[in-house]
Structures are given as structure tokens and as C-alpha cells.
Amino acid sequence: MLHRFLIASLLLALTLAPLGPSLAGAPLVVSVWGGNWKNTIERVVAKPYTAKTGIPVEFEVGGTLDRLAKARVAKGAPLVDVTFTTSHVARLYASDGLFEKLDLAKLPSSNDLAKEAFRSDHAIGGWAYVYTIAYRPDLVKTPITKWADLWRPDLKGKIAMPDFDPSHIITISALLEGGNEKTWEKGQERLRQLKPSIAAFFSTDARSQDLMKTGEAPVEVMLSINAFHLRDQGLSITIVEPKDKPGILGIDVAAVMAGGQKTKNAYEFVNLLLSKDVQEQLAAGFKAGPTNTKAVVPASLKGQPGVFSSPAEWKERGYIIDDETRATLLPKWKEWFNANIVAR
Amino acid sequence: MTARAAGIALVVLLLAFLTVPSLVVIVMSFNPTAIMAFPPHGLSLRWYENALTYPQFQRAAVNSLIVTAAGTLLALPIGTAAALALVRHGVAARAVWAAALLSPVVVPGVAAGLGFLILAAGLGLLASRWVLIAVHAILVLPFVIRSVAVSVANLDPALERAAASLGARPSRVFRRVTLPLLRPGLAAAALFAVIVSFNEFVVSLFVSTRVTEILPVAMFTYVVNYTDPTMAALSTLFIVATFVAVFVAERLLGLSRVFGLEGHSHAGPSR
Amino acid sequence: MLFATALGALFRLSVLEFVPGSLRTGGATAANFRAVLAPQYLRAIGETALLSAATTILTLLASYPVAYALARARSGRVRSLLLGLTLAPFFTGAIVRTYAWMLVLGNSFVTWPVRLLFEPSGVLVGLVHFSMPTMILILAAALAHVEPALERAAASLGARPARVFWRVTLPLSMPGVVSGSLIVFAWTFSAFATPELLGGGRVKMIANVVKDLALDSFNWPGSAAFAIVALAVTLALVAGLGRLLAPREAS
Numbered sequence: 082m083l084h085r086f087l088i089a090s091l092l093l094a095l096t097l098a099p100l101g102p103s104l105a106g107a108p109l110v111v112s113v114w115g116g117n118w119k120n121t122i123e124r125v126v127a128k129p130y131t132a133k134t135g136i137p138v139e140f141e142v143g144g145t146l147d148r149l150a151k152a153r154v155a156k157g158a159p160l161v162d163v164t165f166t167t168s169h170v171a172r173l174y175a176s177d178g179l180f181e182k183l184d185l186a187k188l189p190s191s192n193d194l195a196k197e198a199f200r201s202d203h204a205i206g207g208w209a210y211v212y213t214i215a216y217r218p219d220l221v222k223t224p225i226t227k228w229a230d231l232w233r234p235d236l237k238g239k240i241a242m243p244d245f246d247p248s249h250i251i252t253i254s255a256l257l258e259g260g261n262e263k264t265w266e267k268g269q270e271r272l273r274q275l276k277p278s279i280a281a282f283f284s285t286d287a288r289s290q291d292l293m294k295t296g297e298a299p300v301e302v303m304l305s306i307n308a309f310h311l312r313d314q315g316l317s318i319t320i321v322e323p324k325d326k327p328g329i330l331g332i333d334v335a336a337v338m339a340g341g342q343k344t345k346n347a348y349e350f351v352n353l354l355l356s357k358d359v360q361e362q363l364a365a366g367f368k369a370g371p372t373n374t375k376a377v378v379p380a381s382l383k384g385q386p387g388v389f390s391s392p393a394e395w396k397e398r399g400y401i402i403d404d405e406t407r408a409t410l411l412p413k414w415k416e417w418f419n420a421n422i423v424a425r
Numbered sequence: 426m427t428a429r430a431a432g433i434a435l436v437v438l439l440l441a442f443l444t445v446p447s448l449v450v451i452v453m454s455f456n457p458t459a460i461m462a463f464p465p466h467g468l469s470l471r472w473y474e475n476a477l478t479y480p481q482f483q484r485a486a487v488n489s490l491i492v493t494a495a496g497t498l499l500a501l502p503i504g505t506a507a508a509l510a511l512v513r514h515g516v517a518a519r520a521v522w523a524a525a526l527l528s529p530v531v532v533p534g535v536a537a538g539l540g541f542l543i544l545a546a547g548l549g550l551l552a553s554r555w556v557l558i559a560v561h562a563i564l565v566l567p568f569v570i571r572s573v574a575v576s577v578a579n580l581d582p583a584l585e586r587a588a589a590s591l592g593a594r595p596s597r598v599f600r601r602v603t604l605p606l607l608r609p610g611l612a613a614a615a616l617f618a619v620i621v622s623f624n625e626f627v628v629s630l631f632v633s634t635r636v637t638e639i640l641p642v643a644m645f646t647y648v649v650n651y652t653d654p655t656m657a658a659l660s661t662l663f664i665v666a667t668f669v670a671v672f673v674a675e676r677l678l679g680l681s682r683v684f685g686l687e688g689h690s691h692a693g694p695s696r
Numbered sequence: 697m698l699f700a701t702a703l704g705a706l707f708r709l710s711v712l713e714f715v716p717g718s719l720r721t722g723g724a725t726a727a728n729f730r731a732v733l734a735p736q737y738l739r740a741i742g743e744t745a746l747l748s749a750a751t752t753i754l755t756l757l758a759s760y761p762v763a764y765a766l767a768r769a770r771s772g773r774v775r776s777l778l779l780g781l782t783l784a785p786f787f788t789g790a791i792v793r794t795y796a797w798m799l800v801l802g803n804s805f806v807t808w809p810v811r812l813l814f815e816p817s818g819v820l821v822g823l824v825h826f827s828m829p830t831m832i833l834i835l836a837a838a839l840a841h842v843e844p845a846l847e848r849a850a851a852s853l854g855a856r857p858a859r860v861f862w863r864v865t866l867p868l869s870m871p872g873v874v875s876g877s878l879i880v881f882a883w884t885f886s887a888f889a890t891p892e893l894l895g896g897g898r899v900k901m902i903a904n905v906v907k908d909l910a911l912d913s914f915n916w917p918g919s920a921a922f923a924i925v926a927l928a929v930t931l932a933l934v935a936g937l938g939r940l941l942a943p944r945e946a947s
Contacts, residue, residue, distance in 0.1 A: 449805055649893075672776075
């Protein structure tokens with residue numbers, strides 16, 4: 082009696098389960114950061130891609146290191162086809178064998194790329210930006226013009242910075258003390274002195290934007306693209322091109338996952354990303370520097386922090402942390418930073 | 426009496442504490458821009474539009490419906506059988522069984538989630554929807570058992586014996602006598618199961634993938650990655666729906682009784 | 697049942713070695729449990745215990761008046777209203793409630809003089825709010841069984857309202873106080889969503905650490921060891937609850 086009921090219910094449940102929306106024609110899955118990042122890539126690359134090939138594009142969103150961890154677990158049977166990540170973290174992916182060695186013959190658009198865009202055999206640069214100082218002029222009356230200003234007493238308890246990647250502030254502290262990222266210990270004491278000025282740390286782009294929006298942290302070591310996004314939303318925000326040391330250059334790269342099912346489509350997607358038209362729209366949408374030399378940056382944006390007219394400008398207006406060094410030292414930096422700066 | 430007035434004021438204040446967050450969310454959801462201000466500088470429904478058309482939410486909502494329906498349908502018969510066995514028959518080591526079956530309530534969600542994740546991975550079932558359904562069925566089982574057990578305890582076995590003595594077979598007795606008498610308990614069990622399963626988050630977070638994730642998990646991902654009021658709009662829809670459901674349930678089922686709030690002094694049903 | 701198997705898997709993995717960067721495991725080792733003793737983890741356990749205790753006490757204080765009103769409500773409509781307001785937040789789900797507090801405690805709503813969001817104080821507020829409905833219901837059920845006649849009798853014998861409360865009402869509602877407190881403590885001990893979102897990465901309770909280890913670092917064995925610690929404490933508390941209540945029921 083009860084058994085019959087049980088069986089009936091099981092059958093009913095069985096018929097319900099497959100009712101889920103079946104993926105009509107397996108989509109291309111792209112791993113990228115969330116929020117405005119995913120929205121821009123979706124608008125500028127994914128939609129034209131789907132229009133051209135008929136293949137839908139889905140996104141796996143998350144933080145840089147979260148997605149690396151997920152990729153490591155799925156090694157051999159990747160859950161995504163294309164990955165966007167930062168240039169130095171790409172090295173970690175590559176050393177784990179997670180990326181395909183890029184066959185440039187399949188990426189004809191890459192012929193127009195500046196040589197600086199070729200970060201490694203496994204990843205290719207899509208756009209560049211800086212981590213610089215951004216602040217709310219309505220909440221911070223005295224203008225901030227250089228990195229050293231962060232240590233000003235009037236900024237106590239007003240600053241926010243990333244805790245998932247301390248590379249920027251560690252390098253800046255070292256530079257201000259006459260060292261560099263390789264001799265980063267030189268900046269440790271100076272960085273300790275900054276601790277009382279820190280109001281909060283953010284682990285995601287969303288948090289970073291929120292802290293600035295609500296004014297909880299009116300000064301931030303912020304990714305230029307995120308700062309521009311807030312300005313687009315109507316927030317009054319000043320993005321600084323510091324006078325003492327440049328902003329820290331960041332390059333985001335695209336890569337094809339090794340062992341994926343849709344490698345051919347992945348290449349098509351990346352090729353579209355690197356094409357002149359898409360690059361121009363990326364530069365205009367993100368307010369960032371393109372990697373395609375033929376792409377023209379809108380005149381209104383030229384000269385803005387993080388908006389490089391060409392990759393040749395990267396060296397002039399940004400500080401480039403050596404990728405190899407960064408990838409190797411990052412765990413040590415994180416450990417020291419968490420123990421000495423983040424810990425309450 | 427001023428003491429009484431003070432008491433009432435205190436209760437009102439505390440209830441306000443309980444309710445204010447929901448009200449803030451509702452007001453914030455109408456913000457015209459992504460920069461949230463209180464009170465909003467205008468009124469706009471764009472975030473409602475965004476929430477309702479966001480593909481990941483739509484997929485997650487469908488997933489939620491499937492998982493909750495399937496999980497509840499699985500848990501109801503199992504729970505009923507368990508309740509009958511526990512209350513009626515002198516099952517050996519009854520206390521142990523009771524504890525074991527009720528344990529999902531006590532175990533921390535993260536421990537359960539991790540355990541299921543490890544188990545599923547070991548069986549190669551990581552991306553399967555069935556894992557999620559099974560997990561939900563297990564998680565709502567204690568609530569189902571408890572609700573049905575109350576009805577079973579109130580069930581007079583004499584009625585079933587009478588039916589049997591009149592020549593009805595056991596299955597007929599069950600269908601015509603037992604089940605209908607258990608209906609209030611089953612209704613409450615179903616209601617609990619649906620509510621618990623629909624809102625289940627922690628364990629589901631561990632065993633979901635992007636494709637199978639249910640609505641609370643999708644909402645969590647959104648909150649972590651986006652800062653616009655879309656979540657406020659979705660939350661408002663949730664809050665309104667829940668409020669309506671609770672009031673309707675109170676009218677239909679008399680939740681006060683279910684929660685044992687009618688003590689000796691009231692003219693409630695007596696044992 | 698299936699649940700026991702899942703827990704069994706948890707136990708097994710916690711004693712296996714963690715191989716970073718993959719899901720493979722090495723040989724048997726107690727290293728994972730030893731790792732639990734690392735300072736930042738002990739700190740998380742300590743903070744969790746503290747927050748749970750504070751939450752329980754505050755929830756008790758905040759819930760009692762509402763529970764009293766609910767149990768003593770003479771009008772069915774008032775009772776329905778109180779019950780509805782108490783239950784509504786209960787059923788809206790963890791994410792919605794925690795998100796609502798993110799909005800309230802952040803600077804979009806009111807500029808708070810003291811930082812609440814991403815601080816233990818903010819997490820505490822969220823946890824109390826989360827636990828109140830449960831506590832209110834348990835206390836109200838207990839209070840409903842306290843005969844108002846007893847209170848009236850005490851009052852008629854000349855006791856002031858405060859004394860009636862301390863000497864009659866409170867002691868008779870003790871079973872509810874105890875069971876409610878233990879349930880709230882046990883639940884808060886393994887809270888996840890509230891500290892995850894309201895703590896902003898700066899306030900880590902045990903559940904957050906488990907999730908970090910499992911889903912961010914993919915250190916399943918380490919996470920398993922930690923989860924078992926959380927499980928052990930919770931079970932101990934519930935066992936304590938059982939022993940405390942059993943003799944009462946017998947009498």
C-alpha cells in the first residue's frame with residue numbers, strides 16, 4: 082500500500098526532473114569576472130558572436146582565484162571553454178596545464194596586436210588598465226595627486242584596497258622606499274604605517290564599487306575600469322594619474338581551456354575579441370587600453386588614467402610588475418599582507 | 426498602567442526591529458539608478474524588469490520548482506511511513522531511530538553540504554540534478570515526519586481496526602481510512618517541506634553547479650558579484666509572496682495550533 | 697541512511713592527506729586535525745563561540761516580551777498579526793534577510809555613527825534578527841502552558857508585577873528558555889549566510905572557514921576536519937539539551 086504510493090511518487094519525480102530547461106545546442110561557456118565585466122563582454126563580444134555563429138554564450142562568473150581553483154578541480158574535463166583572467170594568474174593556469182598552447186594561425190586578428198599583448202604561449206592580452214587611486218571629491222576635500230598622499234593623516238580610516246591581491250600596494254610601498262617588487266621587503270614598514278588609514282578591504286569588484294558608492298571608503302586603490310563604471314552610473318569620482326609613481330598596469334588575457342569540447346568555437350570567440358571593431362568597443366565600453374594596434378581610442382577618452390592609446394604607452398604611463406615575479410611572489414605577499422595588514 | 430504601556434511599546438519596538446529590514450528592501454527596490462539612496466530620488470521598476478528577465482534567475486527559479494516538487498514528493502511517502510512506524514509500532518531502539526531521522530536538523534549545513542559533495546564526487550555524480558533532489562528530500566524529511574507524527578498520534582487505531590473487521594484489505598484501509606484522517610498532518614508536512622526546500626541554501630551551495638543551482642544560490646552569487654538594486658527587487662517579490670502565503674496558511678490551517686500556542690487556558694482542541 | 701553515508705565520507709576524508717591543487721588525496725594523516733589548531737582557526741572557533749553566546753542572550757532578551765504578548769494575546773486577530781509578523785521574516789529565506797541587513801547597515805540607508813557592516817557587531821545584529829522568530833515561537837509555546845490563573849493568584853496575594861514575573865512566570869517558562877537558548881546557540885554556531893555576507897570576509901565563523909577551505913581552496917580533507925569539529929560541538933550541545941529536558945518531562 083505504502084509501497085505503491087512510494088513508487089508512484091518516485092515515478093512522478095522522475096518525470097519532473099528532466100523537465101529542466103535543456104541546453105539547446107550546447108553553449109560556449111566563458112569564464113569571466115561578474116558585474117560590469119560580464120555585461121560588457123556579453124554586449125561587445127558574446128552577442129555579435131552568437132549573431133554570427135548561432136551559438137549561445139553562457140558565463141561562469143567569479144573572482145580571479147576562485148575560478149582558478151574551480152579550473153584546477155575540473156582539470157581534464159573543463160567546465161568552461163574560454164577563460165578571462167589576469168596576465169600573471171594566467172601563468173598559474175598554464176603551469177598547471179589548464180590552458181591550450183595557442184595556435185596563432187587560428188587567431189588571424191592577432192596579426193594586428195602589439196607584441197606586448199603576447200603575454201605567453203598560452204594567453205593573449207585583450208585590454209589593459211591601471212590600479213590607481215580613486216576618490217570621492219565631495220567627501221575628500223583636499224585633492225589627492227600622488228601615491229604618497231595616501232599616508233596623509235586626514236585620510237585615516239578612509240581607504241579601501243583589495244585583499245585578494247596585495248601586489249599593487251606592496252609594489253608602490255617598495256617603490257616609494259627606493260626598491261621594487263623584487264625587493265618588496267623595503268616597503269614593509271611604510272605599509273604598516275598605512276594600516277590605521279584602511280577602512281575596509283574588498284575581495285570582489287562588486288564590493289570595491291559598493292564601498293565607493295556608499296562613501297564607506299571614499300578613497301580606494303581601485304581598478305580604473307571599476308572607477309569609470311561608477312562614473313558612468315552618475316557618481317562623482319576623481320581618478321588620479323599619480324605624479325610620484327605611475328599606476329600599476331594590469332593586463333587581462335584570454336585563453337582557451339585545454340581538453341575542452343568546443344576548442345574550435347573558443348578560438349573563434351577569442352579571434353572576435355581581438356578584432357579591430359570589438360577592440361574599439363571594448364576600449365570605449367571599459368574605458369581601457371586596447372591591444373589591437375589598429376583600434377582607435379575615442380578622442381574624449383585619450384589621456385585618461387588607464388586608457389592607453391597603444392600598448393607602447395603601457396611603459397610610459399604605467400608601472401609593469403614583471404609577470405613571472407608576480408606569479409611567484411604572490412603567495413608570500415598574500416601571507417605577509419594577511420598577517421600584518423588585514424588581521425584586526 | 427504605565428508598566429503595561431511600556432510593555433506594549435517595547436513589543437512594538439521589537440516587532441519593528443523584525444520588520445524594518447524588509448521595509449527598507451522594498452523601498453530601495455524602486456531606486457531609479459544603480460546608486461542606492463534612501464529615500465530614493467525617484468521611482469522606477471527597471472530593477473524588477475531586470476530581475477524577472479535575468480536568465481540565470483529564470484533558470485534557477487525553474488530549478489527550484491523542480492527540486493522542491495521532486496524533493497517533497499519523495500519525502501512525503503517516506504516520512505509518512507517513518508512517522509507511522511515510529512509512533513505506532515514499538516520499533517526497536519526507537520530513540521536511536523528518532524535521533525537518526527531527525528539528525529539533518531541538527532548537523533551544521535556546511536558539514537552536511539561537504540559530506541554530500543564528497544560522496545557525490547566519489548560516485549562521479551557531481552553535476553547531476555538528482556543529487557540536489559535527494560539532498561532536499563533528506564533535509565525536509567524531519568519536518569515531514571514531525572508533522573505527520575502529530576496526526577498519527579491523534580489517530581484512533583480503533584477506526585482502522587473497525588474498517589478491517591468489516592472486511593477491507595489493508596491497502597483499502599490505508600487509502601480510505603488512514604490517509605484521509607492524516608490529511609491535516611500531511612498538509613502541514615507538505616507546506617513545511619516546500620517552504621524549507623525552497624529556501625534551502627547552505628547545503629545546496631555545496632552540491633550545485635551553474636546549471637542546476639536553485640534560486641537562493643543564484644541570489645547569493647548575484648549579491649557577491651553585483652551591486653545594483655536588482656536583488657532588492659527580487660527580495661521584495663519574495664517578501665510579498667511569503668507574507669501572503671503565511672497569512673493564507675494561518676487562516677486555513679490555524680498556525681497557532683500547529684505551533685502549540687493554544688495552552689490550557691484557551692478553548693482549543695484538547696487531547 | 698544516506699545521510700549517515702555522507703557523514704561517513706566526511707570522516708574518512710578528514711583523515712586523509714590534502715594534495716593542494718587537486719581533489720586527489722594522499723595517505724592517512726592526522727595533519728588535518730592538527731591544522732585545525734592553527735591560530736587563525738582557533739580564533740575563528742573562539743569568535744564563533746562568543747558570537748553564538750552573545751546572539752543567544754540578546755535573542756532571549758528581545759524575544760521574551762514578544763513571546764509574552766503572543767501567548768497572552770486575548771484577541772485572535774492580534775494573535776494572528778503578531779504571529780504573522782514573527783513568521784514572515786522566518787520564511788523569506790537566508791539570502792533575502794541577510795541582503796536586507798546589508799542594505800540597512802550599509803551607508804545607503806542611514807549613515808551610522810559606528811561602522812556596523814563587515815564588523816562583528818553587524819553580524820551579531822543579523823544573527824539576532826535571524827534567531828528571534830524561532831525563540832519567540834518556542835518561548836510563546838512555553839508561556840502558553842503557564843496558567844494565567846497562577847499569575848493572577850500571585851498578584852492577588854499582593855505581589856507586584858515584577859515579582860510575579862520573577863517568581864512565577866519566568867521559572868515556569870524555564871523549559872522554553874532552556875530549549876530555545878540551546879537551539880539558537882546550536883544553530884548560530886553553524887551559521888553561514890549571515891557572517892558570509894554581513895561579515896564581508898572580515899568576520900569568519902566556523903561555517904565560513906569550512907566553505908573557504910572546501911570551495912575556494914578545494915582543500916576537502918582540511919575542510920572535512922574542521923566541519924567535524926563543528927559537528928562535534930553542535931552534537932554535544934544537543935545532547936546536553938536532551939539530558940536537561942528529560943528529567944523535567946519525567947516529573
